Amino acid sequence: MISKRENKKAWVVAVDMGYGHQRTAYALRDIAFGGRVINANSYEGIPRKDRRFWQQTRAIYEFISRIKNIPFFGSTAFLIMDKFQRILAYYPKRDLSNADFNLKNIFYFIKKGWGEDMIERLKKNPIPLVTTFFTPAFMAEEFKYPGHVYCAVCDADINRSWVSLDPKKSKIKYFASNTWTRDRLKLYGVNKEDIVLTGYPLPKENIGKNMEVVKEDLKRRLINLDPQKRYRKTYEPLIKGELEKLPERSDHPLTIMFSIGGAGAQKEICLDAIKSLSGHIKNKKLRFIVAIGIREELRKYFSENLKNLRLDGWVQIISAITTNEYFQIFNEALRETDVLWTKPSELSFYAGLGMPIIIAPPIGSQEDFNKKWLLHVGAGVPQENPKYTDQWFFDLLNAGDFAEMAMQGFIEIEKMGAYNIEKIISAERIK
Secondary structure, three states: OOOHHHHOOEEEEEOOOOOHHHHHHHOOHHHEHHHOOEEOOOOOOOOHHHHHHHHHHHHHHHHHHHHOOOOOHHHHHHHHHHHOOOOOOOOOOOOOOOOOHHHHHHHHHHHOOOOHHHHHHHOOOOOOEEEOOHHHHHHHHHOOOOOOEEEEOOOOOOOHHHOOOOOOOOOOEEEEOOHHHHHHHHHOOOOHHHEEEOOOOOOHHHOOOOOHHHHHHHHHHHHHHOOOOHHHHHOHHHHHHHHOOOOOOOOOOOEEEEEOOOOOOOHHHHHHHHHHHHHHHHOOOOEEEEEEEOOHHHHHHHHHHHOOOOOOOOEEEEEOOOHHHHHHHHHHHHOOOOEEEEOOOHHHHHHHHOOOEEEOOOOOHHHHHHHHHHHHHOOEEEOOOHHHHHHHHHHHHHOOHHHHHHHHHHHHOOOOHHHHHHHHHHOOOOO
C-alpha cells in the first residue's frame, strides 16, 4: 500500500555519466520515491546489453575529454565528438525543430529496446517521472509510460538532442533552468505550455526555506571578498536592501574551492594554482579546497604532488566513496567557500548562492554557452594563467571585483528551483 505522502513523490532518474546530471538529481532527492535517485545506466537489475551500451558511451566521452589537449589527435577527436552535440547560434531566430543525426541515432537504439526494462519497472507505480537527462524521458514516452514525464534542464543552453523527434506531439514537460533554455526549447518546437521556468535546482541545504541560509553565508563571504571595502562603500544601499547588516568579521578564512569534473581534465590547472598560491597558503592568508569527487586516482595524484609543498593542512582534499556522500560533503564545504573555481558545467548555476566563479576552460559546446551565460549575468570571470594566480587573483580581490560578482550572481540567478519543482510535483495526483 502506497501512502498519500509517497503518492505526491516522483521517480527521480539521472545517469551516472560525470557529476552534472547526478548533482542535479541530488538536489531533488526530497521528492524521490523511496528517498532514492535511480541511475538509468546502473540501476539494480539493468539488462547486460543496456549496461554495456551505457558504459561504452561514458568511456568514449571521458576518454576524449581527458585527451582533448593532446595536439592533433586529441583535439581532432574532441572536435568530432563536439560536432554532434553542438548548440547552434540563437540568432537569427528560426525554426530549429528538425531532428539532427545525433537525436535520430538515440531513437534508433531506443526503438530497438534500449531502456524498455527500466520503464516497465517504473510503470508498476506510475507516479510523475522527473529526469535530469533527456534520454530517459524519450524512453518513457516511447514505451508508453502512463504518468507525467518531466525533464529538468541542467545547463544554461541546450542542443537539439534534448527535445523529441516530433516536439509538437511530445508530452514531455520541461523544467527550464533559465530564460535561455526556455526560449531555446521554443525554437526546438516544444509547446510553450510544456515549459515551466523553474530555475536550476540548487541544493536546498544551501538555500534555506526562506533563503535564510544563503543570505547568512553571503554576508560572511562578502567580508572576505572585499578586504579593502571598495565594493561595500559604493553599493552599501544595495547590500543593506538585500542582506541587511553585515557582520564585523567572517567566520572562516578566505577560501577558494577548485572543483574537478568527473573526467579529471583540470587537475594540472588546479595544481599550478596551488603552487602559485603556496606562499599565501603557508602564511595562513588563504585556504584552498580541492573537490575531486569519487576517483581514487585523483586523490593519489594530489597526495603525491602536494606532499613536498608542506602546506600544513590549509589545502583540503574532499572526496568520498559514493556520489551522494560526495555531494553532501561538497555542499557543506560550499558554505565556507568564498570563490568557486570550476569549468562552466552545471556548477555555473551555483553562482546563485552568491559565489563568484573563476571559469576554467570549457569542455564542449554546452560549457561554452554556460560560460557565455555566466559572463552575461556578471557572476564569473575567465581564469588567467594559473601559474600566476597569486597575482591576478589578489588584483580581483582587492578591487572588490569578486564581491561584485557574488552579489550579481545572488541577485540575477533564480535560487528556488528545487522548491519550485517540488511544488509542481506535490500538486500531482496519480491518475
